[in-house]
Amino acid sequence: MSASSRKTQVQYDAIVVGSGAGGGMAALHLTVNGLKVLMLEAGRNYDPVRETPMFQLPKDAPLRGDSTPGKPFGFFDATVDGGWRVPGEPYTNAPGSNFLWWRSRMLGGRTNHWGRIAPRMGPYDFKPRSRDGLGFDWPLTYDDLEPYYDKTEALIGVYAHSESLENTPVSRNGTQLPPPKPRAFELLTRKFCQPLGIPVIPAPIAVLTQKQDAEKWPAKLFPGNALAQRVIRDSMRSRQACFYATDCGRGCSIKANFQSPTVLIPPALATGNLTIVPNAMVREVTLDNRGRASGVNYVDKTTRAEVRARARIVVLAASACETARIMLNSKSSLFPNGIANGSGLVGRYLMDTVGAGIGGQIPALENLPPHNDEGTTRHHLYIPWWLYGEQKASRMNFARGYHVEFGGTRGMPGPGIFSGLEHYTDGAYGTRFKQEARRYYGSFVWFDGRGEMIPNDDSYCELDPTIVDQWGIPVLRFHWKWSSHENNQAAHMIKTFAQIIESMGGKVGGKVEPDGSKLIAKGGEMIHEVGTVRMGDDPKSSVLNPFCQAWDVKNLFVTDGAPFVSNADKNPTISILALAWRTCDHIVAEMKRGNV
Amino acid sequence: MDRRDLLKTLGAGAALPILGTPGSPPQDPPTPQGPPWTGPAGTETDPDLLRAKASWPGILTGPELATLTALCDVIIPADEKSPAASAVGVPDYINEWASAPYDYQRSALVTIRGGLIWLDGESNRRFGKPFTSLSDAEKAAICDDICYEPRAKPEFKAGAAFFDLIRNLTASGFYTTREGMKDLQYLGNVPSQRWDGPPPEVLKHLGLAE
Numbered sequence: 001m002s003a004s005s006r007k008t009q010v011q012y013d014a015i016v017v018g019s020g021a022g023g024g025m026a027a028l029h030l031t032v033n034g035l036k037v038l039m040l041e042a043g044r045n046y047d048p049v050r051e052t053p054m055f056q057l058p059k060d061a062p063l064r065g066d067s068t069p070g071k072p073f074g075f076f077d078a079t080v081d082g083g084w085r086v087p088g089e090p091y092t093n094a095p096g097s098n099f100l101w102w103r104s105r106m107l108g109g110r111t112n113h114w115g116r117i118a119p120r121m122g123p124y125d126f127k128p129r130s131r132d133g134l135g136f137d138w139p140l141t142y143d144d145l146e147p148y149y150d151k152t153e154a155l156i157g158v159y160a161h162s163e164s165l166e167n168t169p170v171s172r173n174g175t176q177l178p179p180p181k182p183r184a185f186e187l188l189t190r191k192f193c194q195p196l197g198i199p200v201i202p203a204p205i206a207v208l209t210q211k212q213d214a215e216k217w218p219a220k221l222f223p224g225n226a227l228a229q230r231v232i233r234d235s236m237r238s239r240q241a242c243f244y245a246t247d248c249g250r251g252c253s254i255k256a257n258f259q260s261p262t263v264l265i266p267p268a269l270a271t272g273n274l275t276i277v278p279n280a281m282v283r284e285v286t287l288d289n290r291g292r293a294s295g296v297n298y299v300d301k302t303t304r305a306e307v308r309a310r311a312r313i314v315v316l317a318a319s320a321c322e323t324a325r326i327m328l329n330s331k332s333s334l335f336p337n338g339i340a341n342g343s344g345l346v347g348r349y350l351m352d353t354v355g356a357g358i359g360g361q362i363p364a365l366e367n368l369p370p371h372n373d374e375g376t377t378r379h380h381l382y383i384p385w386w387l388y389g390e391q392k393a394s395r396m397n398f399a400r401g402y403h404v405e406f407g408g409t410r411g412m413p414g415p416g417i418f419s420g421l422e423h424y425t426d427g428a429y430g431t432r433f434k435q436e437a438r439r440y441y442g443s444f445v446w447f448d449g450r451g452e453m454i455p456n457d458d459s460y461c462e463l464d465p466t467i468v469d470q471w472g473i474p475v476l477r478f479h480w481k482w483s484s485h486e487n488n489q490a491a492h493m494i495k496t497f498a499q500i501i502e503s504m505g506g507k508v509g510g511k512v513e514p515d516g517s518k519l520i521a522k523g524g525e526m527i528h529e530v531g532t533v534r535m536g537d538d539p540k541s542s543v544l545n546p547f548c549q550a551w552d553v554k555n556l557f558v559t560d561g562a563p564f565v566s567n568a569d570k571n572p573t574i575s576i577l578a579l580a581w582r583t584c585d586h587i588v589a590e591m592k593r594g595n596v
Numbered sequence: 597m598d599r600r601d602l603l604k605t606l607g608a609g610a611a612l613p614i615l616g617t618p619g620s621p622p623q624d625p626p627t628p629q630g631p632p633w634t635g636p637a638g639t640e641t642d643p644d645l646l647r648a649k650a651s652w653p654g655i656l657t658g659p660e661l662a663t664l665t666a667l668c669d670v671i672i673p674a675d676e677k678s679p680a681a682s683a684v685g686v687p688d689y690i691n692e693w694a695s696a697p698y699d700y701q702r703s704a705l706v707t708i709r710g711g712l713i714w715l716d717g718e719s720n721r722r723f724g725k726p727f728t729s730l731s732d733a734e735k736a737a738i739c740d741d742i743c744y745e746p747r748a749k750p751e752f753k754a755g756a757a758f759f760d761l762i763r764n765l766t767a768s769g770f771y772t773t774r775e776g777m778k779d780l781q782y783l784g785n786v787p788s789q790r791w792d793g794p795p796p797e798v799l800k801h802l803g804l805a806e
Binding site for chain 2: 044045047050051052053055056057058059060061062063064065066068069070071075076079080082083087103107155180181182183184187188191209241242245246265269276277278308362365367368369370371372373374375376411412413414415416417418419421422423426427428429430431433434437438441491574
């Protein structure tokens with residue numbers, strides 16, 4: 001059957017490609033403003049309310065829930081048809097590069113399993129080049145995005161610390177929720193970090209520590225919009241506060257954490273303005289004869305046939321790399337190098353987060369009185385970057401900061417629980433093994449640094465000229481290189497964590513490697529890919545304008561992580577959401593004005 | 597979703613208003629309706645998380661399982677607080693694990709099967725009988741030589757790697773059961789309307805009390 005015979009007859013106001021943070025936010029804000037939206041999701045429909053394995057124990061899973069090639073983060077992880085490899089959808093690496101690309105083929109994408117860590121970018125983070133001469137400045141400031149952080153937090157629910165620290169802002173308008181009390185190991189860590197000058201404060205986490213105020217927020221978030229207020233009120237009422245059990249990474253059937261299919265998509269559907277087509281793998285954005293986007297072509301995975309969808313505007317939110325891939329594959333006589341790619345920058349300046357970590361054993365935590373310390377299952381405390389002054393004074397060998405996510409707890413025993421215990425017990429087995437297990441359970445801590453990467457010319461994605469996926473779509477080829485800034489940062493992380501562990505009277509697990517290049521995680525491994533379709537003030541050096549609208553194609557927008565100009569150490573999801581809301585306000589205003 | 601559903605879904609958005617008036621509620625409040633939901637595909641990458649089961653048969657034979665069971669119970673014997681590893685199904689778990697159709701486990705299976713033969717061989721060499729027939733003291737005599745790889749003599753390095761793998765698997769299998777969790781006094785996975793932080797006795801233990 002030819003593609004033309006499968007042309008859909010419906011023209012939508014907007015096509016949104018992707019259903020995660022950026023796609024869910026776009027669908028919500030466009031539909032509550034009366035636009036008819038077609039959402040295309042490359043994976044299957046997914047319903048956290050019906051599917052989440054709440055309370056399941058390891059024994060309820062094959063291999064006690066352990067990681068397998070098909071479920072690399074463990075059996076219960078809320079990832080469908082994804083992971084580092086997606087069946088039938090390869091990607092490649094240029095010689096010498098080893099980039100890893102995590103994908104999820106499900107409604108809501110990676111918002112289903114993400115860490116829920118939601119720190120705002122700070123004022124420095126928008127103007128890094130102005131501060132230290134490296135990388136690039138954003139075409140907007142913290143003040144521009146601050147109201148959208150406020151609104152996003154009130155919409156999705158984020159608990160956080162109550163006072164701002166340097167470049168670590170919190171809401172000035174009470175949009176964040178109170179944090180849960182710290183756990184024992186977190187309090188102990190805070191005590192021993194204090195003399196080291198390391199701040200330990202409540203972590204910003206997208207989990208409801210109380211029910212949302214469904215009477216107050218809808219009118220504040222959507223003044224004058226009765227439809228929006230109604231659907232948001234209903235949505236907020238349907239969400240429960242966290243009940244402090246069962247791992248957030250599985251998703252949440254009571255909607256206590258943020259994931260797009262529980263928080264953004266239901267209210268968007270409730271407007272009656274949203275149509276979702278799952279299993280729709282978008283190949284390209286199509287152009288009309290005026291050089292504007294006319295819609296997209298996608299492959300219906302269930303029939304393996306190409307389908308054409310039309311709309312007045314196209315919003316790409318397929319994830320930074322997938323969005324770049326769609327744009328590069330959208331070739332025409334007008335845009336031989338991909339749609340809206342006059343700058344040649346689509347795919348360039350791909351960034352991830354610097355990751356390195358180390359664990360240790362803390363005698364003070366041995367034989368703790370038994371108690372339930374699962375809490376929200378996410379961090380209650382964390383360490384924001386604290387050495388801005390040292391960097392400003394050029395006293396460090398890397399330019400940007402990192403924050404620290406640390407863990408411990410008497411959490412649910414899982415596979416591998418006592419792997420390595422033999423090093424602490426001289427190879428205990430038998431009755432002594434059981435005694436040692438009781439003693440050591442809950443006494444291990446670990447520290448993970450998550451740092452800023454400076455964009456560089458050697459880290460990018462492009463189309464692989466020889467490989468297509470099973471849908472006939474050319475795949476991405478990655479190029480990756482860390483600079484000394486990132487490697488030195490990784491070394492600083494490990495040295496610092498060892499110092500913290502030792503000051504707690506603990507023993508570091510393994511040796512403290514001084515060479516950062518041996519410690520740093522692989523590109524992509526932190527699953528914070530951003531960049532590739534960056535925004536800017538100048539069409540020659542950016543793909544998108546300051547409202548994430550393509551310079552070259554006025555009715556093409558991007559609302560995922562692709563527009564990011566830098567990648568601060570702040571986990572990107574909350575910024576993707578805030579930026580998407582701002583972009584949607586611009587879209588609605590421009591459509592009302594008749595400009596797109 | 598089949599072709600009919602797809603058409604139905606696409607047809608649902610057939611109306612074409614340009615831009616609605618944000619302030620005015622719609623005439624007929626529409627009901628939220630997503631695409632049809634068919635649930636997990638039941639594949640390796642999309643298993644049913646609520647009704648999970650290993651889908652492969654166990655490879656280890658009866659005699660292998662007998663030796664393995666004896667070794668598991670040397671590693672985690674019954675004591676006053678909890679039963680032995682074999683009493684909570686650990687050998688079956690290890691069989692499931694070692695028989696899994698993945699590269700990592702296939703490679704480990706070689707270590708396990710080879711290790712079991714070596715263990716019986718060592719038992720025969722030292723005591724003239726298989727491992728399952730040894731006394732506790734005889735079992736310990738062998739296990740003491742292989743219980744810690746860094747200290748094992750060169751001729752026991754391979755045996756120590758095998759022992760280490762079985763010890764890790766035995767612990768994984770044991771402590772992920774209700775009995776094992778009870779042994780560790782794991783108290784989580786219980787919903788609660790409140791979160792009060794650690795109790796006073798924990799803070800006192802850590803010297804963090806006010």
